Amino acid sequence: MDFERILTTVAGELFAPTTAAYALAAIGLNIHFGLTGLLNFGQAGFMLLGAYGFAVSTIAGFPIWAALLVAVACSTVFALVLGIPTLKLRGDYLAIVTIAAAEIVRIVGRSTALTDVTGASSGLRGDSYKETFHSLSPFGDGSSTIGPFTYSNSFSNSWWLRVVAWVVVALACLLVWRLMRSPWGRVLKGIREDEDAVRSLGKNVYAYKMQALVLGGVIGSIAGILYVLPRAVQPDSMGRPMTFWVWTILLLGGAATVFGPVLGSMLFWSVLMLIRVVGRDVIPSSVMSTAQIEQFGWIVVGVTLMLLVIFRPQGILGDKKELAINVR
């Protein structure tokens, strides 16, 4: 076994753009679930909408800030459409509606009727919408090596993207930290514990839940943009599994914590990579092929999610004291 190569590959995952994108998506979901108790099972829908909004408007010739605004507007409208009929009902209904709505976004996106706009099932090629982002890079062309890591300076899966993605994640963490410790966050926490109690204290619960849904959804859409910047917009790679990975990441790191989503995402992707790399080296291809090892990794993810929910629902960074109190 080549330990150095394995370690480098695994460590590279720790700060990969995909890791940052998932961390950001989980931060959005944390506002929904961790802070407010909203069961959003359609985070991938928000991400896909953000990706489409950004890519389609960039291809149409919009500057980068306008494309960003389009993505944010798409996810805001999506959140409002989902929230208006469901937020007055019990939480389970939101779960059902969001999972269905996310699928609708994906299926509409890949429908042949929209081939000219979304590229249907083959999606949008990365080159067609990355240019505005690349041109903002101060790092120039070529590639650089820092330690064992070599990436291009500005293009696609680049240092530039890594810097931007993690700055965005840091800002989102700061935002959540500020909000959690504010009276606004206190109302959300109250709603998570008992809506009726908060209502009896004169707070408009519906409006707060809507704000949380929109805010978390907008963060999810920006995560979607980060996710597609090093690759292409592929509707089928942003379906239900993506939503559940985001959930796994959130529960792994710890819901209702500031750094839980970040830690969760880093662990999730690096451990997954570790299983793959080690598996390829150790397991003879007569027992498991490379493709099967890939599948095996996802099985481990599923089992991890189950074990987490059963044995450590507060996640790695969660507060044990909070868990000691049996709710319901």
Next chain:
Amino acid sequence: MSADAATALAGVPRTPGAAKPDPILVADDVVRRFGGITAVDVRHIEVQRGTITALIGPNGAGKTTLFNLLTGFDRPNSGSWTFEGRSLGGVPAARVSKAGMVRTFQLTKALSRMTVMENMRLGAKDQPGESLVKALVPPLWRAREKEITAKAEELLDRFKLYEKRDDFAGSLSGGQRKLLEMARALMSDPTMVMLDEPMAGVNPALTQSLLGHIQGLRDQGTTVLFVEHDMHMVRHISDWVAVMAEGRLVAEGTPGTVMADPAVIDAYLGAHHDTDLGDDALLDESVARQLEQEAAAEAKAHEEEQR
């Protein structure tokens, strides 16, 4: 009963739906049906300002349903009511609370995974930091937060919960949660508090202080309407008693007159319908023992029958 309340209510006829000299809450023709069952059908009820009014009645009489309707937690099939002259029919719960009518719940709703202090702060009104945008700029809400905290500390001290301020509300005992819920409701300086069974599950040691708190509220000018099964408490602290049975208002009056009213005794018809419901003697050790023995004898007889 306080002297003021007694004089105010002296001339009020002892009939269901009687008009009061200075009503804070007036409800007319409030009907709520669940399928074929009419849970609440109240023609007219008025609650006098500045008094403690008890709402009593057997299980299923519709007391809690009426509470839910008046506080906006449920919608009536028909009916209207005004609070301080403002119509509140169909107004959502949060706005009812903002209007000054704050309720507590039969099953206590302490926010378990929040500290006692956070629970209290949540009860406060006019915190600008509760808006999403202003929350991001602490200087806009720090000052108000300090006022709220000071007020919360004072209330917690009064309710003997000060030492628990940093504990999770979920770690409190049932009685302490009742106290916390009441203290939290007072954070917004309500003009009227609606207490749904404030004594349920509270141990006798705390009962006395809870009674004191409720009377203290009335003496500060807050109107109290409460649902209660404990007749002893009803007799001791209420200025006026309204009795519901099968959704209707069947009697009204001072505690003394109501508990001697044949309609009320009918409503409560049970093994001891001939005893005065609010009789302090019921609380006497020997009487309690006698009742226990009777119950045990009945159970035994029942068992033998089964054989």
